[in-house]
Amino acid sequence: MSLPTVHAADADLAASVGRALDEAGCVVVVDAAPRTAMDAIAAELAEFGAHGSIGASDFEGHRTRRTGSPLPRSATFRSIALHPAVLAAGDHVLGHATTWRFSAAEYIEIGPGESAQRLHRDAWKYDMVPFDREVELNGMWAITDFSEANGATRIVPGSHRAGTDVRFHPDDTVPAEMGQGSLLLYTGTVFHGGGANTTDGWRRGLSLQHAVGWLTQSTNQFLECPPELVRTWPDELARFVGYTKTGNGLGYWRDSEDPMTAVHPDRDYPTGWATQRPA
Ligand SMILES: O=C(O)CCC(=O)C(=O)O
Ligand SMILES: [Fe+2]
Structure with a gap:
């Protein structure tokens, strides 16, 4: 099975993305953003690379930063975090929940000589609980071109349907080869892993995680994106990073208040436990 691809200019992008995710659990959205946006993200994040970890574990990679x-570090990433393909995919896969939201993103640079990452399901992070539905919709922006040789993410299409005891072999995988500016989307149950980099260049990707609102986010968004910072962002992005009520009485603060009152104390928001879907 090869990886389904949909062009970002597809007249019915949401339906095409949804169909591919149903069938294969993954899809490559071709030319989802301009190459210049990818270069801008790389430039904006370059100064933080010194803080990035190398060699923390086999899983994280010893030649991977x-x-x-x-x-908070890349204005260009903020401008594409709510990309129509991401929203369509999230609504399709996680629309069973009252809300779904951003969970984390990570700039992953696979260096020369890195070996392939162990195949995994991202949703295993939730203590391997065998959820009866998808709880994550994840992705990877190609900040550089992704080739089999430079470590393109390897995916097992259709593995979202496999039972909890099934494991896959690297021979079962397909490399998500894609040009700079394309976007791989996949569900939390799809087996995948970073590829081996046999070139002398770096494979750079921006990995995305989104999850249903009733699960803990991978990174603590309220520390990374505090109210005084989020105040300068569009409301829909503030909601997306987690300033929203969800489920049946989750995510409110103080006296049953909407967390957006922490972002915009000058505004009125309804109180109570009921979820407001993000605008
Ligand atoms: O770098 C990649 O291509 C994939 C990384 C990944 O799947 C992960 O760290 O969970
Ligand atoms: Fe992963």
Whole structure:
């Protein structure tokens, strides 16, 4: 099985993305953003690379640099975090929940000589609980071109349907080869892993995680994106990073207040536990 691809200019992008995710659990959205946007993200994050960790574990990679917190650090990433393909995919896969939201993003630079990452399901992070539905919709922006040789993410299409005891072999994988500016989207149950980099260049990607609102986010968004920072962002982005009520009585603060009152104390928001879907 090869990876389904949809062009970002597809007249019915949401339906095409949804169909691919149903069938394969993954899709490559071709030319989802201009190459210049990818170069801008790389430039904006470059100064933080020194803080990125190398060699923390086999899983994280000993020749792989991971730089966190791209939302507050990259204005260009903020401008595409709510990309129509991401919203369509999230609504399709996680629309069963009252809300779904951003969970984390990480700039992953796979260096020369890195070996392939162990195949995994991202949703395993939730203590391997065998959820009866998808709880994550994740992705990877190609900040550089992704080739099999430079470590393109390897995916097992269709593995979202496999039972909890099934494991896959690297031979079962397909490299998500894509040009700079394309976007791989996949559900939390799809087996995948970073590829081996046999070139002398770096494979740079911006990994995305989104989850249903009733699960803890991977990175603590309220520390990374505090109210005084989020105040300068569009409301829909503030909601997306987590300033929203969700479920049946989750995410409010103080006296049943909407967390947006912490972002905009001058505004009135309804109180109470009821969820307001993000605008
Ligand atoms: O770098 C990649 O291509 C994938 C990384 C990944 O799947 C992860 O760290 O969970
Ligand atoms: Fe992963």
